[in-house]
Amino acid sequence: MKRLDEKTRNRVKKIMKEILQDPYSGIPLTHPLKGFWRKRIGKYRIIYQIKEEEKENLQK
Numbered sequence: 462m463k464r465l466d467e468k469t470r471n472r473v474k475k476i477m478k479e480i481l482q483d484p485y486s487g488i489p490l491t492h493p494l495k496g497f498w499r500k501r502i503g504k505y506r507i508i509y510q511i512k513e514e515e516k517e518n519l520q521k
Contacts, residue, residue: 469505472502472503473502473507476500476507477507480507480509484509485498486500487500487507487509488500490508494508496510497510498510498511
């Protein structure tokens, strides 16, 4: 993230908070990346995987 400009870095932080609140708000990916989700931030993408057992720990 150090290479990103401040505006983009702030948008990434905002999207990461949104993902923590509602991980299913992203777009599910398909084969061969089935089980992963993505969120778009301009020309960048955040690719992530939802792990239910770890999600509970993050929300506490």
